[in-house]
Amino acid sequence: MFSSTPPVSVQTRKNNLDRMRSTQFDILVIGGGVTGVSIARDAALRGYTTALVERADFASGTSSKSSRLVHGGLRYLESFEFGLVFEASRERRYALRNSPHLVRPLPFVFPVHEDDPRPLWQITIGMWLYDAMATFRNIQNHQVWSKGRALREEPVIGPQGLTGATHYYDAATDDARLTLAIAQDAHQAGAVLANYTQALGLLHEGKKVVGAQVRDRVTGDEIEVRARVVANATGPWTDTLLKMADPEAARRLRPTKGVHLIVPRQRIWSRAAITMNSTQVGRLMFLIPWGQFSIIGTTDTVYDGDPADVYADAEDVAYILEAVRHAFPVAGLGEENVISAYAGLRPLIASDAPTGYKVSREHQILNTAPGFFTIAGGKLTTWRSMAEEMVDELAGYLGREHGLSPAKPRQTADRILPGGDFDDWHSYLTNQVVELGDRLDPETVMHLVSAYGTRHPEVLALAEGNQHLTEPLVSSLHYLKAEVPYAVRHEMAVTLEDVLNRRTHVLDQALDQGLGVAGEVAALMAAEL
Numbered sequence: 001m002f003s004s005t006p007p008v009s010v011q012t013r014k015n016n017l018d019r020m021r022s023t024q025f026d027i028l029v030i031g032g033g034v035t036g037v038s039i040a041r042d043a044a045l046r047g048y049t050t051a052l053v054e055r056a057d058f059a060s061g062t063s064s065k066s067s068r069l070v071h072g073g074l075r076y077l078e079s080f081e082f083g084l085v086f087e088a089s090r091e092r093r094y095a096l097r098n099s100p101h102l103v104r105p106l107p108f109v110f111p112v113h114e115d116d117p118r119p120l121w122q123i124t125i126g127m128w129l130y131d132a133m134a135t136f137r138n139i140q141n142h143q144v145w146s147k148g149r150a151l152r153e154e155p156v157i158g159p160q161g162l163t164g165a166t167h168y169y170d171a172a173t174d175d176a177r178l179t180l181a182i183a184q185d186a187h188q189a190g191a192v193l194a195n196y197t198q199a200l201g202l203l204h205e206g207k208k209v210v211g212a213q214v215r216d217r218v219t220g221d222e223i224e225v226r227a228r229v230v231a232n233a234t235g236p237w238t239d240t241l242l243k244m245a246d247p248e249a250a251r252r253l254r255p256t257k258g259v260h261l262i263v264p265r266q267r268i269w270s271r272a273a274i275t276m277n278s279t280q281v282g283r284l285m286f287l288i289p290w291g292q293f294s295i296i297g298t299t300d301t302v303y304d305g306d307p308a309d310v311y312a313d314a315e316d317v318a319y320i321l322e323a324v325r326h327a328f329p330v331a332g333l334g335e336e337n338v339i340s341a342y343a344g345l346r347p348l349i350a351s352d353a354p355t356g357y358k359v360s361r362e363h364q365i366l367n368t369a370p371g372f373f374t375i376a377g378g379k380l381t382t383w384r385s386m387a388e389e390m391v392d393e394l395a396g397y398l399g400r401e402h403g404l405s406p407a408k409p410r411q412t413a414d415r416i417l418p419g420g421d422f423d424d425w426h427s428y429l430t431n432q433v434v435e436l437g438d439r440l441d442p443e444t445v446m447h448l449v450s451a452y453g454t455r456h457p458e459v460l461a462l463a464e465g466n467q468h469l470t471e472p473l474v475s476s477l478h479y480l481k482a483e484v485p486y487a488v489r490h491e492m493a494v495t496l497e498d499v500l501n502r503r504t505h506v507l508d509q510a511l512d513q514g515l516g517v518a519g520e521v522a523a524l525m526a527a528e529l
């Protein structure tokens with residue numbers, strides 16, 4: 001299905017930079033997080049010639065630092081934002097259908113205690129509404145559990161003050177690999193993408209923005225990329241780009257930092273994701289199962305520094321551990337159990353910022369100069385609908401100013417992401433476990449099918465005649481060495497960190513953060529490059 005186009009390799013990156021030098025594009029997207037790659041995909045699918053530049057790696061900004069949930073947004077019900085919950089619930093349904101390997105159902109348990117601000121009956125009403133917003137087409141409608149059942153199903157909750165729980169469904173994803181799959185599909189649709197390519201400034205003709213001056217951060221070369229319209233999708237860097245267009249531009253974002261911890265799952269075992277109250281009144285946190293690990297988060301603190309320098313500090317870790325000890329005293333989780341922590345920035349729109357002409361609680365689209373559009377805010381969950389809305393705006397501009405109409409209509413609602421072309425997750429996985437059982441253990445097959453879907457045979461093909469590539473990359477994890485050359489040949493991995501942190505998650509999961517295999521990964525990459 002995806003074989004006719006050359007793969008998203010490092011060689012393709014070089015070729016794309018050459019094409020950027022010599023082509024006048026309809027649309028140039030700046031930023032290769034989930035928002036930018038989705039815009040590039042939608043635009044290319046409608047027939048616009050489209051380029052995308054990303055200053056570091058795809059998803060290296062917020063799009064690999066999220067809670068990895070594709071969710072309707074239960075908390076928005078409290079502020080009566082029904083439109084938003086309806087949209088996010090619909091997008092969750094599309095994502096489960098169109099990317100069944102990367103977005104999978106995740107059960108949640110919401111325990112309720114005597115001293116909680118909302119009693120069980122109130123949470124139950126909220127759950128009915130949540131199911132209604134999904135037009136009762138969520139994976140399963142919610143259930144209300146007695147205290148006894150909640151403790152039987154999830155002993156980690158502990159009996160202290162517990163009055164009962166609700167059980168409901170959202171979905172989980174791998175944010176970095178989801179972003180990558182969207183980028184691969186954008187490439188498949190004809191978009192010209194390059195990571196490690198930074199926009200340094202915008203090109204102007206009079207008042208019009210007509211492209212960007214970009215630097216290839218691998219070679220240091222600078223080129224001009226020309227386009228009829230430029231889309232700023234730089235997440236936490238939004239204000240920097242707005243200032244490139246107009247040095248007097250008002251600040252739009254007030255980012256907040258969110259930190260997550262990764263701990264071994266057996267240290268704080270849960271089958272489902274569990275909602276917990278933080279030590280701050282009214283803030284909810286989550287314990288989220290992630291294979292052999294659990295993700296716990298998140299914090300929410302104002303951040304004013306350089307978006308590229310955001311990191312988790314000791315205070316963040318202490319805050320999360322305190323919340324965990326409060327919510328799950330039986331687990332006795334301590335600092336010594338933390339394998340890693342990661343921090344990201346919520347690209348939140350400042351409440352006193354001048355509003356855009358399309359405003360919602362979650363994102364804004366701004367047109368601050370002719371030929372220059374910005375999309376700010378938003379969620380991972382609504383990547384598809386946000387991109388559709390943005391491309392509608394760009395299409396309007398291209399029609400008005402350049403007499404250009406899209407060659408094709410919108411088509412992302414039903415389009416399957418690369419690797420997602422199978423019907424049922426359980427039967428597909430079972431078949432693969434049986435088929436590959438003589439070569440690989442079930443956990444490794446499960447990992448390969450989750451990460452690559454129906455493309456996993458391409459990874460294994462690299463190991464043919466090269467048996468050592470079927471060995472585990474790290475003995476305690478389920479990655480194969482073959483995934484390293486695959487990342488260079490098919491996933492535009494340029495640096496060691498691309499492989500260890502986003503194509504795989506060794507950096508977050510290995511006790512030594514991948515230091516022990518760094519030399520070998522570098523050698524495998526060097527052989528490709």
Ligand code: FAD
Pocket residue numbers: 030031032033034035036053054055056057058059060061062063064065066067068069070071197198199200233234235236237257258259298344345346347377378379380381382
């Ligand atoms: P980014 O991913 O940050 O992408 C912007 C990109 O622009 C970056 O890669 C950057 O390198 C690039 N860039 C910047 N400047 C330039 C330049 N000059 N030239 C070229 N490129 C440039 N949403 C959910 O739906 N579910 C969740 O569970 C969830 N959890 C979250 C938890 C946390 C802690 C945080 C912080 C956010 C969470 N979100 C969640 C929100 C979601 O992650 C973000 O809305 C989304 O990832 C933003 O994507 P983006 O593409 O807009 O920004």
